[in-house]
Amino acid sequence: MSESTGKKATAERMPGPPPGRGPRFGPSMPAEKAMNFLPSAKKLLRRLAPHRLGLAAVLVLGVLSVGFSVLGPKLLGQGTNLIFEGVISAKLPASLTQDQVIEGLRARGDNSQADLLSGMHLTPGVGVDLHALGLVLLGVLALYVFSSLLAWLQAYVLNEVVQGTMYRLRQDVEEKINRLPLGYYDKMQRGELLSRVTNDIDNVAQSLQQTFSQMVTSLLTVVGVLVMMLLVSPILTVVAAVTIPLTIVITAQVAKRSQKMFVAQWKHTGELNADIEENYTGHALVKVFGRQRETNAVFDAKNDQLYKASFGAQFVSGIIQPSMMFVGNLIYVAIAVIGGMFVASGSMRLGDVQAFLQYSRQFTQPLTQLGSMANLVQSGIASAERVFDLLEAKEQSADLVPAQSPGPGAGKLVFEDVSFSYSPEVPLIERVSLVAEPGHTIAIVGHTGAGKTTLVNLIMRFYELDSGRITLDGTDIANMTRDDLRRRMGMVLQDTWLFGGTIRENIAYGRPSATEEEIIDAATATYVDRFVRSLPDGYDTVLADEAENVSAGERQLITIARAFLAAPSVLILDEATSSVDTRTEVLVQQAMAVLRSDRTSFVIAHRLSTIRDADLILVMDAGRIVEQGSHAELLAAGGAYFELYNAQFALPVDEGI
Template sequence: MSDSSTKDTPPPRPPRGHGPFGGMNLPAEKSQNFTASGKRLLGKLRPERLWLGLVFVLAIISVTFAVLGPRLLGEGTNLIFSGVVSKSLPAGETQAQVTDQLRAAGNSSQANMLSGMTLTPGLGIDFAMLSTVLFWALALYVLSSVFSWLQAFVLNGIVQRTIYRLREEIEAKINRLPLNYFDSRQRGDLLSRVTNDVDNISQSLQQTLSQAVTSLLTVVGVIVMMVLLSPLLALIALVTVPLTLVITMVIAKRSQKLFVAQWKHTGELNGHIEETFTGHALVKVFGRQREVEQRFASKNDELYSASFGAQFITGLIMPAMTFIGNLVYVAIAVVGGLQVASGAMQLGDVQAFIQYSRQFTQPLAQLGSMANLLQSGVASAERVFELLDADEQSADPEPAESPSEVQGRLIFENVSFSYTEDNPLIQDLSLVAEPGQTVAIVGPTGAGKTTLVNLMMRFYEIDSGRILLDGIDVARMTRDDLRGRMGMVLQDTWLFGGTIRENIAYGRPGATEEEILAAATATYVDRFVHSLPDGYDTVLADDGSNVSAGEMQLLTIARAFLARPSVLILDEATSSVDTRTEVLVQQAMSALRAERTSFVIAHRLSTIRDADLILVMDSGRIVEQGTHAALLAAGGAYHALYAAQFAAPVSDEV
């Protein structure tokens, strides 16, 4: 196993639960500032200002055509109704004569209604005019649909480009985050922020922006048309505005926390699933399936409760808006009927107004229901912004320095480091590794061995002292330059889903076929590759499950060999392979260490007997150093480690 303990690892994760069985009860998180997060999310659209202006123009045109449609249909109704009434009246008389006769006969109500209409007694319906009106109404609706489609098309491009930039920003941010950020968080939760939350932001922007622009413009346009038709009926319709605002604000306030909890629990559930899947064999071995299932059920219940509550509460908005809209519809129908009866309005105008009332309440209901999508999107945005606002690793120096001659001489000068201020690990450590020298680092678990090599690579920044590579302080070098001069082979092998050739070439992009084959031959990869069906073109599974553990280790060594680093770090590179494979790995590592400064972390002391220098660490300090023979002769800490490792089997046999 690799070196790990509370001393030699980053501070433990908060009680979110790391591993298949940890962290059952989690404290609730408070939501961040909804308004500020919403403004910041909209700020991501700033580069699309011109395109947003085009969307606004297209929306105005589309809404204008849609709003004019009911007015034309109302004129069509007036033509039909006036034609039917005119046909029933005696020809040759004027409209004034007819209304006077009705009043003289005591039919004042009928006379008032006819006086508000345009009649030609005996003529009937003017089908030519009616067909013209209907044609223009159809044309308006078709044009409205065309411009609405163009608006949606342009808006889709805006949203997708915005999300594209957001993903690029997240990717760049992840590359700037220090290692301890990843050590203190669940990978599943981080993946959920990068995938689920970003997708939810995309959907929320796509739907809310389109509906918001169209709905607001429709409300404005409909109000203008209603006021022109009848100020009295317009006043009745406008009563819904304050009611809508009050209902939406009350419901949105209650559902906001639930949406934040929904996406928080989504990340936690993903984290649990990812960890359980990764440790599936461990779960089976220890018979913890029931406990894992219970934890999954608990997390799933939490997600269900938050999601159901958020959707249920925000789902109340649309029925409430519909109920208010129906009340307004009844009021307009009654008052409008009285207006027609009194001759103050024509029947077609009331019909148009009823259509406008529907057009008026529908966008208000849509604006209210958008609180559902908007809150969900902003809740996801808060989680993404939390990632984007995380503390980054220190910037590379400008101007940076670089060794003029690559030798591989590494010096630690009074280096101190701690993961937490109250728990110092490495204190005042000094050592010198000469070019071409093999330095072995041994010691009990938690002694600081892995931390030492992490400091070489600047995965963590030291608290005090200096680390020099070929005379240059590594803090004055760019991280890319520093790590480009170092190669690392870990106990935990990492291969990606690609061919064997591609996995080896990952060590040095642009390497030629001859160089790849030379690295494979030198590290004994070539021996087993020819036994595979497709040779170097064999596609490896993501976890390398179609090759053995030893073969995976040889591939990682070949990758490091191809990189040709000046400093090589081998961290327990043979601990998980069998004895026969270990011989091959050791031979491969010997070829890899040739003419390179090498640091070898090992628990098997038999593997580092030939090291030029052996450092014995304990509690972050070098307590002994020397060759294998000298340290055994000294009878100190190294002798105790060696005796404990090789005496135990003898004791067992006795």
């Protein structure tokens, strides 16, 4: 679901971590820490542990597939021997044996020809054995068919393993997000967080999918081909083995330079996503203040950083494959020359040299693939580290087990010597004590940043107290589960928070079990029904992106109806009627009076006219309650409230009158 408009409820508070929302033109997020490749890779591999059987199946299928595959060149070499030696045999006199032919050549002084024939298995006068050749070709075909089928099955099992791992990883991230304290979101840009949850996890999945099977297959191929090459020719194997240290050196040197670039690539991806998301959400504000040019400049700068990091990472890591191909070609030529000399000397058969040449390609190809996979592996691990950084973030304190739960009560809320600050160096709320009786309305007023919203955030346990305690119907809220506490709370914010779905679903969001009649009653009481009836689809109207198909005031009324339907013990209203017109505000205030009856209400107000009837008005300044009393009492006292009230309602005096 997508929320509609606005900033966090924590926007109005004393200096603390700034919310990561809204159009921004300031400096970007701090740079990510340097990549720790091996620890992050181990964490990612541990994520695969629950799929041990699947991984074992992938390994077994890989061994069988590679085993069938590496036998192919050996059989093809045998087929080449049958053809080549059959052609030579057909040209020799049938009355002679192979040894007699060789002796005759040596007697004539043709030792090179004799050496060549001595390495073959000839039957003079007999041509190509087509039956044996057919069996060899059928065997090769069967090997490659079985190898392909097993490789396909391996890919299928691996897909199950990888997607299952990513499924659990996304679940863990979702659960982690719900356990993170509100302060984490204050420090993290929303687009950056979304980039980690979506782009980075998708990149990890893609990297695992593309590299794990290929890596297993490549390693098995290297081992299998190495064994077959040793069986064919140990000397040529030594020549081919030169590729291994060259591969390690080239890959290590390139990886060392490209790793930092991949870290930077995904860091800049997150920053660019955050910038795009924020400016898209606040595009109207950007246009109103004529900041398109500055916004475009910030975007261009971040886009340029991402381009340079991506280009550098891909270019440097891309050096591996052509470098390995060059080395492989040199080895191929060396094997061909040396193998030809062995055939000429009779120490090797032509089919064996052909097989070895195929093996040399099969040997260098997986090494090249392993080298070229370094960029995918590094990219995936860089993304994995960003995801693990989220998963390892400090969580909010756990709920007590067993937790306490208030008995039947109407929502009596008591602050006992409460202190709180976002930073130990900057005191905010200090030693606040107050009692909110059921049915009473507590209004909180004060200058912007006085700590009004922070006070109600403490009631909701969005932040934990530094000292003191808050009780609800006699139970310390720190001893309650957060879910139990928040089920007893209702909140209507100044900024509307609506979700993708129908108006009916948004009203019922706080109580999904509500009946149709209860939903309509809540909508009627809060004057939502009045405008919903005029919509073509009524309560089935689907709220578009940002809920722009209804007005700001109508969005606010829907949030009020949502709180009305939830029927909480404690109601928190943060300038809840600021987006509605004056006439509707009067009607909503009347509805609020009904809603607030028999329950405790906290009202954060800037327009003092809306809280004249409050049972208790708290005047806050720099996190402290500097005055409290009724509207009449505070005006009579002539203190801070009196100054605030006069600042809003005193008419300017025209000196000319």
